[in-house]
Amino acid sequence: MLRSVCLAAALVLPLAAHAETVVVFAAASLKNAMDDIAASYTEETGKEAAVSFAGSSVLARQIQAGAPADVFISANTSWMDALQDDGVLVDGSRSDLLGNSIVLIAHGEAKPVTISENLPLPDMLGDDRLAMALVDGVPAGVYGKAALESLGLWDAVSPQVAQADNVRAALALVATGEAPYGIVYATDAVAEDDVTPIGTFPEDSHDPIIYPAARTTFGGSDAGQQFLDYLKGPVAREAFERQGFTVLSE
Known part of the structure; x- marks a missing residue:
């Protein structure tokens, strides 16, 4: 079942095969900010950013099954931990990107x-x-x-x-x-x-809401690291803050 979902995702995002296209799997709550960031990234670099939005659990399971995502942004640390435990994250690429409430x-x-x-x-x-x-x-x-x-x-x-x-x-x-x-x-x-x-809701009523980002070993684009770096830059920061996120990365 997971592999069939993965294949469907691959059909929806055929740009993964293009070396200048970065495929991003992002938590659904990031849509407004990421739409703006993807457009700015393309305008500035000439490279496409194909962003797929869903619940973090759905996206993580697709990546576990081999989906060709270059970058994954989760709405909590546990799903990123699961991928790290599976050995499908690029070493040293993970960082805490955003906070929320x-x-x-x-x-x-x-x-x-x-x-x-x-x-x-x-x-x-x-x-x-x-x-x-x-x-x-x-x-x-x-x-x-x-x-x-x-x-x-x-x-x-x-x-x-x-x-x-x-x-x-x-x-x-x-x-x-x-x-x-x-x-x-x-x-x-x-x-x-x-x-x-x-x-x-009071902060002490739930775990801290952290959005980690990382590259995956299944990505086929060389633009993955460039896009991660872009997410930590001033244009992305402004887009995230405009939507009410707390930017954690420097």
Whole structure:
């Protein structure tokens, strides 16, 4: 199954065979910033950046199966750790690129709330759903579940969680009104006009949100390192900060 998915990804991204094209697998929450960065990279270097977005777990499993990604940017360290343990990262290429936070969002306009163990989230939901990314595999869902567990809210709301394949899909459920509330990254809330971030989860309610980046041994492009270096430069920094990310790399 994984290899068939990989082959499909390879068909979608045939540019991998082109020496001047860098193939990037990036967490779905990076889409807005990475779209801008890829365009700037092409304009400045004349080289293409083909970026595939999905949940970090999906992308990591595709790479484990041999997908020809030059660069992988994960929304948490555990999936990058898994690839490192498998020996499929280029030695010395890994670094912590970005930081983020998770927020509770509401459809449309809404008043802010204080997120603590006293948050009346079950009452706020009523019979409706709470949109989250997959809580046992996709980083945004994992962080969100951990935060709710830390605050003693998970057991009460877990039957009403609508799990989406990635954080952008969870964001869309709230933006369209299919779910009144959701848990996404702060940067996702900035990217969507039809949702309102109403509270930020305490930092100590979940593990630090770190986005590591690295080259993979399956990449066929010589541009992989150049693109990694570009991600740490001033143009990429501005694009990341514009979307609300904390830039960790120098």
